[in-house]
Amino acid sequence: QKEVEQDPGPLSVPEGAIVSLNCTYSNSAFQYFMWYRQYSRKGPELLMYTYSSGNKEDGRFTAQVDKSSKYISLFIRDSQPSDSATYLCAMSLSGGTSYGKLTFGQGTILTVHP
Amino acid sequence: SQTIHQWPATLVQPVGSPLSLECTVEGTSNPNLYWYRQAAGRGLQLLFYSVGIGQISSEVPQNLSASRPQDRQFILSSKKLLLSDSGFYLCAWTPWTGGDTEAFFGQGTRLTVV
Numbered sequence: 001q002k003e004v005e006q007d008p009g010p011l012s013v014p015e016g017a018i019v020s021l022n023c024t025y026s027n028s029a030f031q032y033f034m035w036y037r038q039y040s041r042k043g044p045e046l047l048m049y050t051y052s053s054g055n056k057e058d059g060r061f062t063a064q065v066d067k068s069s070k071y072i073s074l075f076i077r078d079s080q081p082s083d084s085a086t087y088l089c090a091m092s093l094s095g096g097t098s099y100g101k102l103t104f105g106q107g108t109i110l111t112v113h114p
Numbered sequence: 115s116q117t118i119h120q121w122p123a124t125l126v127q128p129v130g131s132p133l134s135l136e137c138t139v140e141g142t143s144n145p146n147l148y149w150y151r152q153a154a155g156r157g158l159q160l161l162f163y164s165v166g167i168g169q170i171s172s173e174v175p176q177n178l179s180a181s182r183p184q185d186r187q188f189i190l191s192s193k194k195l196l197l198s199d200s201g202f203y204l205c206a207w208t209p210w211t212g213g214d215t216e217a218f219f220g221q222g223t224r225l226t227v228v
Contacts, residue, residue, distance in 0.1 A: 044219050100207070102158070106155070
């Protein structure tokens with residue numbers, strides 16, 4: 001069993017739709033949870049960064065963490081064609097170099113069509 | 115501001131040939147540095163990390179090695195490439211001070227071993 005499971009999709013939605021992306025994990029020691037967006041042939045860029053359970057909102061993006069269920073989600077409201085990318089969930093332990101020692105999901109390929 | 119550079123962007127190498135990928139970070143001192151690999155259809159996997167000059171930790175056994183000859187320089191090497199070494203290699207850094215922080219990724223090197 002992988003430490004982090006993420007449905008690779010692909011996911012295709014019309015412009016303006018609400019997109020829901022999810023990951024489950026098995027290591028209860030994970031403390032930090034992140035969502036990265038990766039355009040084709042580019043490095044990942046951080047979208048959302050959360051610590052512990054709860055919700056965090058930034059513009060059209062909302063990240064949710066449920067540590068009791070070992071489940072994290074990313075919601076994208078009013079999706080745009082420019083949101084078309086691969087979305088990677090990632091998580092880490094706390095402290096020192098752990099912030100960069102990330103365990104990633106496989107990534108979900110999202111296409112938003114006009 | 116801090117920036118991270120990786121080169122080359124694309125590389126095609128024959129099986130059995132040597133490899134050297136370079137990553138440099140500008141605008142910060144004593145960063146923690148990381149090498150990740152992204153194989154086709156898979157998430158990113160941490161290969162090596164470094165907390166200082168000459169200090170390298172390996173996360174997975176493999177045909178590759180890493181070195182950190184200078185504070186802001188991180189090199190990924192191989193003496194003899196295998197077909198299975200093909201992938202997208204990403205360098206990342208985090209500040210040495212720790213605390214809540216994201217990992218910043220370079221734009222990656224796409225390596226194809228033929």
